[in-house]
Amino acid sequence: MRRLFDDELDELDNGFTEMGVLVSHTVQKAVAAFINHDREAAQQIIAEDHQINDREIDLESKSFEMIALYQPVTTDLREVVTILKAVSDLERAGDHARNIAHATIEVKGQHRSPEVESQLATMGEQTTEIVKQAIQAYVNKDEQAARDLVAINNQLAAINERLLREVYNQAQADSNVILAAMKYSAVAADLLRIADYMINVGEWIVYLKTGQIVELKLMQNND
Amino acid sequence: MTALISTQGLHVYYGNNEALKGITLDFPAKGITALIGPSGSSKSTYLRTLNRMNDLIPNVTITGKVTFKGQDIYAPQTDMVNLRKQIGMVFQQPNPFPFSIYDNVAFGVKIAGKTSKEEMDQIVETSLQEAAVWDEVKDHLHESALSLSGGQQQRVCIARVLAVSPEIILLDEPTSALDPISSSQIEATLLKLRTNYTIITVTHNLQQASRIADRTVFFMNGEVVEADDTKRIFMNPAKKATEDYISGRFG
Numbered sequence: 001m002r003r004l005f006d007d008e009l010d011e012l013d014n015g016f017t018e019m020g021v022l023v024s025h026t027v028q029k030a031v032a033a034f035i036n037h038d039r040e041a042a043q044q045i046i047a048e049d050h051q052i053n054d055r056e057i058d059l060e061s062k063s064f065e066m067i068a069l070y071q072p073v074t075t076d077l078r079e080v081v082t083i084l085k086a087v088s089d090l091e092r093a094g095d096h097a098r099n100i101a102h103a104t105i106e107v108k109g110q111h112r113s114p115e116v117e118s119q120l121a122t123m124g125e126q127t128t129e130i131v132k133q134a135i136q137a138y139v140n141k142d143e144q145a146a147r148d149l150v151a152i153n154n155q156l157a158a159i160n161e162r163l164l165r166e167v168y169n170q171a172q173a174d175s176n177v178i179l180a181a182m183k184y185s186a187v188a189a190d191l192l193r194i195a196d197y198m199i200n201v202g203e204w205i206v207y208l209k210t211g212q213i214v215e216l217k218l219m220q221n222n223d
Numbered sequence: 224m225t226a227l228i229s230t231q232g233l234h235v236y237y238g239n240n241e242a243l244k245g246i247t248l249d250f251p252a253k254g255i256t257a258l259i260g261p262s263g264s265s266k267s268t269y270l271r272t273l274n275r276m277n278d279l280i281p282n283v284t285i286t287g288k289v290t291f292k293g294q295d296i297y298a299p300q301t302d303m304v305n306l307r308k309q310i311g312m313v314f315q316q317p318n319p320f321p322f323s324i325y326d327n328v329a330f331g332v333k334i335a336g337k338t339s340k341e342e343m344d345q346i347v348e349t350s351l352q353e354a355a356v357w358d359e360v361k362d363h364l365h366e367s368a369l370s371l372s373g374g375q376q377q378r379v380c381i382a383r384v385l386a387v388s389p390e391i392i393l394l395d396e397p398t399s400a401l402d403p404i405s406s407s408q409i410e411a412t413l414l415k416l417r418t419n420y421t422i423i424t425v426t427h428n429l430q431q432a433s434r435i436a437d438r439t440v441f442f443m444n445g446e447v448v449e450a451d452d453t454k455r456i457f458m459n460p461a462k463k464a465t466e467d468y469i470s471g472r473f474g
Contacts, residue, residue: 001472001473003471003472005471071430072470073429073433073457073458073469073470074457074458074459074460074466074469074470075466075470076470077458211458211459
């Protein structure tokens with residue numbers, strides 16, 4: 001039997017996916033703007049950040065409404081709760097993309113390091129990839145794909161370590177690079193946080209499928 | 224889990240129609256168990272076998288066992304008055320007798336034997352207090368119970384059951400004829416009673432089951448589909464049929 005609830009849930013689900021795609025594009029654009037020193041693109045990202053926030057509020061209101069009006073249980077409840085929780089993770093990821101856009105504007109004109117920027121470009125690609133895969137895992141309701149996000153996150157952490165070492169070396173060798181170096185490490189931290197939020201989204205996908213609340217990163221350390 | 228009451232392979236037939244298809248269930252002492260399921264799933268039939276209320280229906284055949292404190296309640300030597308004292312029942316429609324509130328509550332005690340006035344006053348007061356209706360009726364105990372509201376009548380009926388010191392209270396949709404406020408008063412009453420009594424209630428109100436029951440049993444077509452902790456039934460049931468029913472996907 002098709003219920004009215006199912007139609008509303010589809011609408012909520014589509015809204016979440018659209019927001020995910022929007023965040024994914026924003027992260028991609030923020031990374032590209034930083035690498036290409038594109039201040040205009042960065043300005044645009046900052047100007048459009050409210051779109052992500054507005055969608056978060058819409059999806060949250062809709063989720064509260066569905067809980068109040070339909071009193072869902074079991075998988076119905078888990079679907080609504082997954083969106084309600086994961087939507088905050090998407091919004092926070094969007095905030096970090098905006099931080100990167102700010103850094104793009106602030107780093108302009110400073111002494112820069114092409115080696116570090118090339119490593120940041122690699123980190124940016126990996127981060128864009130983890131966002132895409134998290135959204136895809138949600139669309140497919142794919143628990144295994146959600147669990148696999150941790151592997152990309154590990155690669156990112158490894159690149160980040162190398163990058164930070166490079167940043168310190170360069171800053172030590174040439175004090176003119178220090179201001180840029182601070183921005184580089186801040187952008188790397190933003191990228192890592194975005195990836196962390198995607199791990200959270202993955203955890204909510206596991207909850208949706210199993211009813212278990214898990215810590216994917218901790219589970220991997222225990223293996 | 225030691226069961227206070229349990230059924231083993233319980234079948235009930237109305238003529239040739241098999242209403243219950245071999246139910247095996249254990250109910251531990253104390254706490255609330257909710258029996259849920261679509262209309263016609265025979266959950267009320269099951270409830271009524273637990274204190275032999277089905278005996279009165281013509282053409283009924285019951286096989287299997289109902290064991291209460293180790294005794295088969297369908298054994299020929301069972302004292303029916305004593306059985307229904309120990310296992311009381313509250314029905315869907317509040318059904319006070321057309322006497323005073325006091326006499327309603329005292330009724331079962333009087334049948335059981337002689338009791339002094341002081342003792343009886345005490346039993347009536349305690350029972351009405353346990354049923355959470357004392358404060359509302361204490362000043363007009365000798366007025367007709369029929370003058371009370373539906374919710375108050377139902378709580379007086381609960382007090383009438385409590386007066387004979389039962390171990391098990393069976394309730395057959397006790398709030399379906401009541402408004403939401405009266406229903407929540409009954410729910411609050413049952414939640415207080417659950418520490419001292421074993422309560423088994425049939426309900427069509429799934430939220431009521433999820434709010435008050437410790438355990439929930441899902442019946443369908445005369446069979447038990449799933450019996451588990453209420454949290455598990457409503458958060459993550461083992462059977463798809465259970466999930467479909469409680470999510471309203473039936474029909």
